[in-house]
Amino acid sequence: MTDFTLWDIVRNLLLAGRWTVVLSLIAFAGGALVGLVLTLARMGGLKPIRWLIRLYVDLFQGTPLLMQLFLAYFGAAVLGFDVSAWTAASVALTLFTSAFLCDIWRGCVEAVPSGQWQASRVLGLNYLQSMRHVILPQALRLAVPPTVGFSVQVIKGTALASVIGFVELTKAGTMLNNAAFAPFTIFALVALGYFILCYPLSRYARHLEKKLYGAGIR
């Protein structure tokens, strides 16, 4: 067994931490894009489309992310697709994120008081014009704090990608511990890594929320 200095551990965790960050960014960017399309389709779309999107949201919200990862990885293999842990983790986390963001954003659009719709309708704006000039700008302001808040869940969610062999912060911690047998130090450092990523975001979300309410928007 080799001797690990603290620096060795930290260096290895930092290297693996990059992939936690990259996977989070992919999941968040992909999830935001898919989520936006779903949100708009859900609000303007036909009944069957709305129903399908709701089913999609319910499915992803009602099952553990771990199962979604298993299905994306092993399920795809069963179906004959050869997917890497990277692809499976990116796809599963993107879909997971999109379902939650779709729900958060729909809530924000609906939270804009109906009087705003009526006022813009009475002024002659059609559906798209009302959306663009009146509803979405207000929904957007409402959406920023919960969206930033949810990004914390995405970051923590990437830890589960370790179970399909994706080497990110958590997986690196497990591997290091297998070699160095210093569980307390190593997992404390892993936890610290997540905290350093998540804490500023949750602080920022809280700050945004305060600012929003302070501005008397609602």
Next chain:
Amino acid sequence: MALVSVKDLHKSFGELEVLKGIDLEVEAGEVVSIIGRSGSGKSTLLRCLNQLERHDWGTIVLADQRLDGAAMSPGELSQNVGMVFQSFNLFPHKTVVENVMLAPLVVKQTPRGEARRIAESVLAKVGMSEKVDAYPAQLSGGQQQRVAIARALAMNPKVLLCDEVTSALDPELVGEVLRVLEELAREGMTLILVTHEMKFARDVSDRVVFMHQGRIHESGDPQTLFTQPRTPELSQFIASVL
């Protein structure tokens, strides 16, 4: 020919029949106040007049043009019928002048400079020239409501509908809004207002309409209507609000 002509207007919400055949004619320049108990259908009538609600039966003609069904687009409608709400409904993310300019810019495609000029002139009319760059949250209720009136006027409608526009205001702010409406009435604007301000209804309206259970129960010039009600329902209503 009346400016607004409503014939046999019916409207139900599910099982509940809220308007049971309304006939109403309003001449250009006339000020008509609608009074009546809560739930008698006053707001629903106004909301049918600008098609925020689709009526089930009957016709609405404005300046010789039918406005019901798909006869008029929202854009055309807004240049015929303006509306001011009890709860102001200003756009909180836009400044006063942006609130007023939005519909001319987007719906009428008025050039920006021209829209700005229109906005400034209607804001002057309601006494809000000082606050063009303020946000709604920075204004008092009375000021917000005056901006809402200006916003409706910017589309130069032929008739302005007002649904209890002073009911959400502190008592000391009611006067400034009523004065603006009075001034509009004097200038010849056609106004149809639902109001609980009986003094205003009596002093400013050409005609008062008393609604009861989805029908126009009584209507006439304000003096006669208030001093010599013909039906017990109106007598009771007057007694309850005075």
